[in-house]
Amino acid sequence: MTAPVRFPRFFVTNPSPCPYLPGKSERKVFTELSGPHTDELNDALGRIGFRRSQNVAYRPSCLDCKACVSVRVVVDEFQPNSTQRKLLRRNQDIVVEACEPWATEEQFSLLQKYLSKRHPGGGMTEMDEMDYSDMIEQSPVKSYVIEYREPTVDGVKGRLVGACLTDQQGDGLSMIYSFFDADHPDRAGLGNFIIMDHILRARKAGLPFVYLGYWVNGSSRMEYKVRFQPLEQLGPDGWRRFNPKANLKKTI
Template identity: 40%
Template sequence: MTSATESNIKLFVTPPHPCSYLPDQQATTLFIDPALDVTTALYTALTHAGFRRSGPNLYRPHCDACSACQSARVLVADFRPDRSQRRLYQRNRDLQIQDLPAHFSDEHYALYCRYISARHRDGAMYPPDEAQYRSFLTSNQHFSRMVEFRLDDELLAVAAIDQLSDGLSAIYTFYAPEPEYTRRSLGSYAVLWQIERARTQKLPYVYLGYWIADSPKMRYKTRFRPLELLTQTGWKLY
């Protein structure tokens, strides 16, 4: 971040806390001043510098002894779905998709609870909690959206995304965890949908958050290539 505006931003650093991605590791996190009025242009510039949104907060890892977290983004114009991804498109052609402002919905939260309870019992978000959900995924920012994926009237997935000046930022996706929906690979399909949405908007990137080489939970991101990672010397092709 090099502009005069960006250089005057107040930053806050947390005390060390357990790392969310690597077991037995301690992490520190850098936060942007929560009182700052964040425009789309500023948010985009901060994303270029490795920041990410969680609820009202923009943050990035700031660990002295570790640099494993690298921001990842898909190069939209060069992305070509492989055979399995093309099949996935076809498998989900019957879904109805609606793009809405980020908001709290009882229906969304019920799906989130099913998802967390089935898929992430070992994580920090279990057991699901409405206050935590609201602070994480709802937002009054104009750039924040929630995209619903429905089969007829049944809600199967919700993707929280942000609209940046040069792309879409994939914040979080939760979906129906029941076995009858496994073949739909709803999490992967939501990423494919965002890539296609960015393509139609002539946006160059879909930002996928952080990628960590030693984290099995992150490996799915490498299926969406070409992928760039943010290094100390800039964005580099993975």
């Protein structure tokens, strides 16, 4: 790391059941994000596969599994395919606004609806409004809540249909957590639209990457990430182009 920060202290969690692969356990290494150079530290850790959760940066450190791989979209080379172009046209009327990281009841209500549809029984379903506020507002780095709304009518803001907690790093946008109306009758594919919007926003800002978190080999819940090519994955030799077919082989 080249950031002018003291070397952080790292800790390791106890093993717990993996939320992605049945029969596996997960373990994480983490450190606190604090001090006057937190943005620089978060940038440096992000480049080596760490993710942020509130004031903590973490990455997998599992004993018997290497399925989780950090991935990022190469912004300048991304060209939407025909399906993605249709999705962009279909949602071109959506009003997008980058807001300060402040939790609202409207966001929390949408999150609850999203979790009950897409992740019933998951750990996040137990979140209350205070937990959600902590997730959004306890950010020691430059963060936004990017809101996606239906068109404004008669000066009244349209209904919230999607949101993403996003960090702006030195080399890209890091999508910390996104959620959306998964039951919307006229806007299928909102999750993919939110990712494409981040790619376009990063391109406009001159940022080379959009960080999508971890791709998990063997987890169908993560397959959507390979649709956004070209994609890079982080391996022992640094960031390399991600070939989905090559990664179909068993790695756990």
